[in-house]
Amino acid sequence: MERTPILQVTDLKQHFKMSKKFTVKAVDGVSFEIREGETYGLVGESGSGKSTIGRSIIRLYQPTSGTVTFQGVDISGPLKEKEQVLLRTKMQMIFQDPMACLNPRKKVIDIIAQGLDIHKLYKTKQERKEKVDRILDKVGLSREHANRYPHQFSGGQRQRIGIARALIMEPKLIIADEAISALDVSIQAQVVNLMKEIQEETNTAFLFIAHDLSMVKYISDRIGVLHLGNLVETGTTQDIFDHPIHPYTKSLLSAIPHANPIKEKKRVAIPYDYATSGIDYSNGIQQKISDSHSVLATDEEYKAWTAG
Amino acid sequence: MSETVLSIRNLSISFQTSNGMVNAIRGLDLDLHKGKTVAIVGESGSGKSVTVKAIMRILSGNQKINSGSITFNFDSGDEKISQDLLKLSKKEMRSRINGRRIAMVFQDPMTSLNPTMTIGKQIMEGMIIHLNKTRAEAHERALELLRLVGISDPENRMKSYPHQLSGGMRQRVVIAIMLACDPEVLICDEPTTALDVTIQAKILELIKEIQARTHISVIYITHDLGVVAKVADYVAVMYAGKIVERGTVNEIFYDPKHPYTWGLLSSMPDIGSENEKLYTIPGSPPNLLHKIEGDAFAPRNVHALKIDFKQEPPMFKITDTHYAATWLLHENASKVEMSETLRRRIDKVVKEAGRDGENTDLASY
Known part of the structure; x- marks a missing residue:
C-alpha cells in the first residue's frame, strides 16, 4: 500500500560546535520519509542522535544542512509566517517526562488550550471549553479534570494530558520522543493503546522515538536504526x-x-x-x-x- | 535450600503526609538466600523502593516503621551473628552495615556519584573507612575492582571525574564502589532503567558474573519483566504494599496464580504476535490513605469473589517455594483460569524454552 509521504527528510545534518576545534556531529546525513497515517520508529542507543532528529524536524534546532519537507513545504530553512504557522499547528510533540513538560502553575484546561489561544482557533469561551472537553474524552480523562493542576495526576494521566495538548491542534504528524519510557509496564500499555486508537481515528502519522525495542516493534509500521548519527x-x-x-x-x-x-x-x-x-x-x-x-x-x- | 541471609517479617511502614497517614507497606514478608537473586516487581507506588530503603534505614523523615523485623545473618570473623537491623541506631547502621555489609546501587548513576571527586577516591573512600586499609592497599584494590567491572585502562580512569564517563561506565563505577568492601548483600534499585538495551545487557551480565564469583546475594527491583527473567532466581510480586505472589522465577513466569501477576504478564508487548491490542489492567491502584478492606486488588480483578471485598486473603501454598495471596486458590472457590491469550502465550514460551534447553525440567508446567 503506497501512501503519499507527509514528511521527507533528505540528508539531514545537525552539528553542534563545542569549541573552535571540536564539533559534535550528532546527526550526520540521515534520509527517511514518513507517510500519512503510519508510525515510523526511530531506535538506537543513547547518543545516537534519535532525539536530535526529532528536535531538528520540529525546529527546536536549526538544521546544519539538508532539507525537511512537510506536506510539500520546505521547513528546514528560515521560516516565514506561513511556514511557521503550518509547522506549529500541524506538527506536534510529546515529551518523555510528563511532569517536566507541563506548566505546574496552569490548570489542565489552560495547558491543553494554549495552542488554540496562540493561533486564535475559537470564537467564544464556550467553544474553547467544548474543544478541550472533547479532547479530554478522547484521551480517557474525565471533564472534571480540566480544572485541576498537573501535580494532582498520576504519571500515566499526565502523559495523557501531554497527548491531549498535541491532539487539540489536529496535527498531521506527532513526534513522540521517548513518550512512554518513564512509565511502567501496565501504564505503557494504556498509553500505547491510546496512541493506536487515535491513529486509526484521525489518520495522524507518528514519529516514535524510543529505545525499548519490543514496544517499537509493537507500534511501528517501519523502523529506522540509528547509530552515531547515521541511519544504519x-x-x-x-x-x-x-x-x-x-x-x-x-x-x-x-x-x-x-x-x-x-x-x-x-x-x-x-x-x-x-x-x-x-x-x-x-x-x-x-x-x-x-x-x-x-x-x-x-x-x-x-x-x-x-x-x- | 541455602541459608537465609536476610529475612523480613511483617514489615509495616507509613508516611506522614498533609492528607493523613499513608500506609505504604502493609505487612511484608521476604527472604533472601545466600548467593541468590530475588527480584521485586510491581508498578510504581507499590512500595518496592520503600522496602529496600527500610533495609538500609535511609527512609526520609516523614516515613515511619511501625512494626516488623529485618533479620540479617552474617559472619563476623568466626562467629555467626544474627541481627535485627531495625533495632540498630542510624549511627550504628552507617558505621557497621551500610556500604560494609549491605550496599545499594541506585537508578541514576549521575546523582549517586560525587561530581567533585575523582572516581578513584570514591572507590577507595569506603575501604579506608570501613576496612582500615592504607591508601596504597585501597588503591591496589580499586584498580582490581575497575578491571572486574570491565573498565579498560584503570590507572588513568582512577583520575577521571564522573562527568567524563558515559552513563554505562558510570553505573559500572557505582557497582565497583559497592563491591569495594565485599558486602554480603547488594541491593539494585532499577539500576538499568536509565540505560539503553545494549548497555543494560552488559550491566546485567556483569552483575551475574560477579555473583557467580563472589556468591553475593542480590535484591533486584525493576518493573521490566524481561530483566527479571534474566537475573532472578526468585520473584516477589508486590501490589499496594504487600507481596501478593512469590515463587521461583520459573514458577512465576510459567505458572502464575495471582490475577495481578496475570495482568502484569499480559500487558507486556508480545514479540511474536501482530497488532492485537495490548492488555491493560482495568482501574488504578488503591489510595493507601484509606484503610483497605479485603483484597487490595479486588476492585481491579475481574475474577473477584465476594469474600475479596471483606477479608484479606492469606498466602496460599502452591509448592514449597510458590505462594500466592488470592482467594481463588481456596478449596471452596470456583476454578478460575488465566485468560486464553495469556495461556497461549505461556504455552508458546514454554515450548521455546524447551527447544533451547533440552535438559531442563519443564514437564511440570
Whole structure:
C-alpha cells in the first residue's frame, strides 16, 4: 500500500560546535520519509542522535544542512509566517517526562488550550471549553479534570494530558520522543493503546522515538536504526526484526530481554564495537535490499553481510 | 535450600503526609538466600523502593516503621551473628552495615556519584573507612575492582571525574564502589532503567558474573519483566504494599496464580504476535490513605469473589517455594483460569524454552 509521504527528510545534518576545534556531529546525513497515517520508529542507543532528529524536524534546532519537507513545504530553512504557522499547528510533540513538560502553575484546561489561544482557533469561551472537553474524552480523562493542576495526576494521566495538548491542534504528524519510557509496564500499555486508537481515528502519522525495542516493534509500521548519527538500517518492522542485515541491528536485537527465564538465562547479547569492527559509516552508501529495506554499507560489506 | 541471609517479617511502614497517614507497606514478608537473586516487581507506588530503603534505614523523615523485623545473618570473623537491623541506631547502621555489609546501587548513576571527586577516591573512600586499609592497599584494590567491572585502562580512569564517563561506565563505577568492601548483600534499585538495551545487557551480565564469583546475594527491583527473567532466581510480586505472589522465577513466569501477576504478564508487548491490542489492567491502584478492606486488588480483578471485598486473603501454598495471596486458590472457590491469550502465550514460551534447553525440567508446567 503506497501512501503519499507527509514528511521527507533528505540528508539531514545537525552539528553542534563545542569549541573552535571540536564539533559534535550528532546527526550526520540521515534520509527517511514518513507517510500519512503510519508510525515510523526511530531506535538506537543513547547518543545516537534519535532525539536530535526529532528536535531538528520540529525546529527546536536549526538544521546544519539538508532539507525537511512537510506536506510539500520546505521547513528546514528560515521560516516565514506561513511556514511557521503550518509547522506549529500541524506538527506536534510529546515529551518523555510528563511532569517536566507541563506548566505546574496552569490548570489542565489552560495547558491543553494554549495552542488554540496562540493561533486564535475559537470564537467564544464556550467553544474553547467544548474543544478541550472533547479532547479530554478522547484521551480517557474525565471533564472534571480540566480544572485541576498537573501535580494532582498520576504519571500515566499526565502523559495523557501531554497527548491531549498535541491532539487539540489536529496535527498531521506527532513526534513522540521517548513518550512512554518513564512509565511502567501496565501504564505503557494504556498509553500505547491510546496512541493506536487515535491513529486509526484521525489518520495522524507518528514519529516514535524510543529505545525499548519490543514496544517499537509493537507500534511501528517501519523502523529506522540509528547509530552515531547515521541511519544504519531502515525497513518495515518485519524487515528489521526478521531479516536484520547490519551487525549493529543484530547486536541491538540480541540485547532485548525476553520474559522467558529458561531461555533468558542462556542468552548472551552479540557484542558490537564500532571502533574495532572496521566499519566506516562515512564510506557506506544506502544499499537497497528490497523496496522497503535498505542498509548503510560499502559494496564489500554488503556482500559479506548478505552472503551468510 | 541455602541459608537465609536476610529475612523480613511483617514489615509495616507509613508516611506522614498533609492528607493523613499513608500506609505504604502493609505487612511484608521476604527472604533472601545466600548467593541468590530475588527480584521485586510491581508498578510504581507499590512500595518496592520503600522496602529496600527500610533495609538500609535511609527512609526520609516523614516515613515511619511501625512494626516488623529485618533479620540479617552474617559472619563476623568466626562467629555467626544474627541481627535485627531495625533495632540498630542510624549511627550504628552507617558505621557497621551500610556500604560494609549491605550496599545499594541506585537508578541514576549521575546523582549517586560525587561530581567533585575523582572516581578513584570514591572507590577507595569506603575501604579506608570501613576496612582500615592504607591508601596504597585501597588503591591496589580499586584498580582490581575497575578491571572486574570491565573498565579498560584503570590507572588513568582512577583520575577521571564522573562527568567524563558515559552513563554505562558510570553505573559500572557505582557497582565497583559497592563491591569495594565485599558486602554480603547488594541491593539494585532499577539500576538499568536509565540505560539503553545494549548497555543494560552488559550491566546485567556483569552483575551475574560477579555473583557467580563472589556468591553475593542480590535484591533486584525493576518493573521490566524481561530483566527479571534474566537475573532472578526468585520473584516477589508486590501490589499496594504487600507481596501478593512469590515463587521461583520459573514458577512465576510459567505458572502464575495471582490475577495481578496475570495482568502484569499480559500487558507486556508480545514479540511474536501482530497488532492485537495490548492488555491493560482495568482501574488504578488503591489510595493507601484509606484503610483497605479485603483484597487490595479486588476492585481491579475481574475474577473477584465476594469474600475479596471483606477479608484479606492469606498466602496460599502452591509448592514449597510458590505462594500466592488470592482467594481463588481456596478449596471452596470456583476454578478460575488465566485468560486464553495469556495461556497461549505461556504455552508458546514454554515450548521455546524447551527447544533451547533440552535438559531442563519443564514437564511440570
